[in-house]
Amino acid sequence: MPDLPKLSIFEKMRGIFTPVKNVRRQVLTEVARMIVEGHPPSYIETIPYNIISKDTPTYRESVFRERAIVRERARLAFGLDLKEFGAHGPIIDDVTPAMTDKKFLSRPIVNVIKAGCERCETDSFWVTNNCRKCMAHPCSIVCPVEAVTIGEKAAIIDQEKCIRCGRCAQACPYNAIVHRERPCAQACGVNAISSDENGFAEIDYEKCVSCGLCIVSCPFGAIGEKSEIVQIIYTLRGEKPVYVEIAPSFVGQFGPLVKPSMIIAALKQIGFAGVVEVAYGADVDTLILSRELADLVSKKTKDKRRYIGTSCCPAWVLAAITNFPKQAINISESFTPMVEAARKIKKMDPEARVVFLGPCIAKKNECFTPEVAELVDFVMTFEELGALFQAFSIDPSEMNVEEEISDASEVGRAYAVAGGVADAILAQTKEILGKEIDIPFTSADTLADCMMMLKNIQNSKISPRPLLVEGMACPYGCIGGPGTLSPLHRAKRKVETFSKRAKVKLPSQHLKE
Amino acid sequence: MRKVSVEVCCGLHCSLKGGQELLDLIESNPLFQGDQFDFIPVNCLQCCDDGALSPVVSINGENYMKITPERLVSTLRTFIN
Numbered sequence: 001m002p003d004l005p006k007l008s009i010f011e012k013m014r015g016i017f018t019p020v021k022n023v024r025r026q027v028l029t030e031v032a033r034m035i036v037e038g039h040p041p042s043y044i045e046t047i048p049y050n051i052i053s054k055d056t057p058t059y060r061e062s063v064f065r066e067r068a069i070v071r072e073r074a075r076l077a078f079g080l081d082l083k084e085f086g087a088h089g090p091i092i093d094d095v096t097p098a099m100t101d102k103k104f105l106s107r108p109i110v111n112v113i114k115a116g117c118e119r120c121e122t123d124s125f126w127v128t129n130n131c132r133k134c135m136a137h138p139c140s141i142v143c144p145v146e147a148v149t150i151g152e153k154a155a156i157i158d159q160e161k162c163i164r165c166g167r168c169a170q171a172c173p174y175n176a177i178v179h180r181e182r183p184c185a186q187a188c189g190v191n192a193i194s195s196d197e198n199g200f201a202e203i204d205y206e207k208c209v210s211c212g213l214c215i216v217s218c219p220f221g222a223i224g225e226k227s228e229i230v231q232i233i234y235t236l237r238g239e240k241p242v243y244v245e246i247a248p249s250f251v252g253q254f255g256p257l258v259k260p261s262m263i264i265a266a267l268k269q270i271g272f273a274g275v276v277e278v279a280y281g282a283d284v285d286t287l288i289l290s291r292e293l294a295d296l297v298s299k300k301t302k303d304k305r306r307y308i309g310t311s312c313c314p315a316w317v318l319a320a321i322t323n324f325p326k327q328a329i330n331i332s333e334s335f336t337p338m339v340e341a342a343r344k345i346k347k348m349d350p351e352a353r354v355v356f357l358g359p360c361i362a363k364k365n366e367c368f369t370p371e372v373a374e375l376v377d378f379v380m381t382f383e384e385l386g387a388l389f390q391a392f393s394i395d396p397s398e399m400n401v402e403e404e405i406s407d408a409s410e411v412g413r414a415y416a417v418a419g420g421v422a423d424a425i426l427a428q429t430k431e432i433l434g435k436e437i438d439i440p441f442t443s444a445d446t447l448a449d450c451m452m453m454l455k456n457i458q459n460s461k462i463s464p465r466p467l468l469v470e471g472m473a474c475p476y477g478c479i480g481g482p483g484t485l486s487p488l489h490r491a492k493r494k495v496e497t498f499s500k501r502a503k504v505k506l507p508s509q510h511l512k513e
Numbered sequence: 514m515r516k517v518s519v520e521v522c523c524g525l526h527c528s529l530k531g532g533q534e535l536l537d538l539i540e541s542n543p544l545f546q547g548d549q550f551d552f553i554p555v556n557c558l559q560c561c562d563d564g565a566l567s568p569v570v571s572i573n574g575e576n577y578m579k580i581t582p583e584r585l586v587s588t589l590r591t592f593i594n
């Protein structure tokens with residue numbers, strides 16, 4: 001076997017441009033163009049035909065099914081709920097109310113597009129044609145429940161009897177038995193995905209934290225998220241100034257030729273009145289958490305918490321609250337950097353409407369919290385912004401560079417990469433304490449690992465006991481978010497270079513009390 | 514030996530249709546190591562028809578529209594001597 005690293009479900013399709021991404025992006029672009037070019041609501045009916053224009057199918061068994069999926073995606077792009085599967089009716093009958101500059105989004109954010117779901121096998125073992133029906137047939141010998149028999153041509157696993165212990169797969173000398181798991185469920189770190197009675201993927205919204213990682217892990221593109229691009233375009237056309245706050249992972253998202261300042265220039269060209277770095281909000285949070293941590297370290301507090309948990313990733317916070325309520329009380333109550341950045345904007349201009357631009361789908365859910373809803377109007381991913389740029393015919397790579405943005409510290413900008421939040425807080429805490437001390441900490445990325453980490457903390461399995469705990473729902477941190485465009489390794493490098501260019505190292509060097 | 518100049522469009526439309534990924538793919542392809550090829554990200558080559566024909570790669574000045582990774586690799590292979 002060639003020596004290639006084993007990839008997690010999150011890494012397999014990252015950095016590769018697939019037809020799934022192509023369709024996703026085409027739908028967003030078509031919808032954005034429809035609004036920018038001022039087409040009537042009925043135009044939405046033509047979108048499936050614009051995208052699936054051939055008479056013969058490309059990806060599925062029929063063009064009708066391909067178009068049905070695009071229809072549903074177009075609904076999601078408007079922020080509409082999916083049509084009930086099998087329900088009769090046109091796609092547009094309820095699209096007009098979505099054509100507004102008011103908040104339109106409703107839960108759930110993440111939706112299974114049943115027409116696209118291929119009803120993959122969940123958690124089961126299958127014999128592949130690697131099986132040579134060997135004389136030894138250890139598979140049937142090790143099976144504890146007589147689920148494996150030797151058929152005419154190969155071993156057969158009785159799916160009814162099988163208890164999914166995996167021993168047959170472990171014993172097979174030909175690696176002929178494989179474990180199948182549906183990619184969406186594999187990507188879900190909070191076990192929110194199961195199958196309905198017909199085998200379609202089904203999301204348990206009590207458990208789902210809207211991280212969106214199932215969306216980018218489904219090889220059939222059968223899960224999608226609602227978008228606010230339509231309402232954002234209407235808002236940009238409104239009277240009030242619209243500001244955009246940009247998450248630290250924005251650097252490099254629009255290709256190797258596009259400098260950060262060019263993205264900002266392009267945002268202004270499509271009508272944003274001003275741009276603020278979310279990393280500024282990260283700085284505010286770093287300072288708050290560092291004070292909490294400094295108090296905890298120096299035992300100067302009546303705080304009952306055993307450690308400080310980071311609060312910047314809404315999916316991690318929600319997953320912790322739902323699954324480990326006893327541990328979740330340790331998470332800082334400070335608001336996320338998105339909220340702090342929005343506060344800054346509202347201070348600059350109380351009239352402002354605020355759009356958060358980032359890699360994150362969970363942010364769309366975070367905006368249903370009343371305190372957040374007051375400050376942040378809409379959330380848009382980098383991918384969605386790409387559609388907006390296309391619709392407005394603004395190419396960031398053609399921008400003349402304006403002056404550099406400079407709202408944040410080096411450590412704040414580094415929040416985008418896993419480990420960056422803890423690094424920032426540790427550096428700032430040491431500065432507050434005025435000494436170099438070892439503060440035990442731990443961190444995890446991906447929700448599965450985060451939940452494992454909390455379990456280990458609960459069972460005191462981590463020593464020394466951490467005083468700071470960082471959780472990030474996305475692989476490699478925000479740069480691995482579902483709304484990103486840039487391959488991970490490029491994004492990481494770009495974020496690092498951009499942080500180094502910050503004027504100050506620590507938040508305390510530029511933020512006043 | 515004449516160098517093969519491979520300009521991969523990283524303008525907006527082509528980027529959104531996988532331009533960056535194409536660049537990564539060929540840069541890391543073991544067949545195209547060595548200095549016979551120059552891989553260069555470039556701005557909009559002005560032939561994408563607002564993305565309808567993206568992604569575009571220009572090889573020695575000739576534009577290849579709507580190019581797939583598979584077709585790019587097989588085209589580049591014909592330049593290996």
Ligand code: FES
Nearest residue numbers: 522524527558561
């Ligand atoms: S963006 Fe690539 S040719 Fe126009």
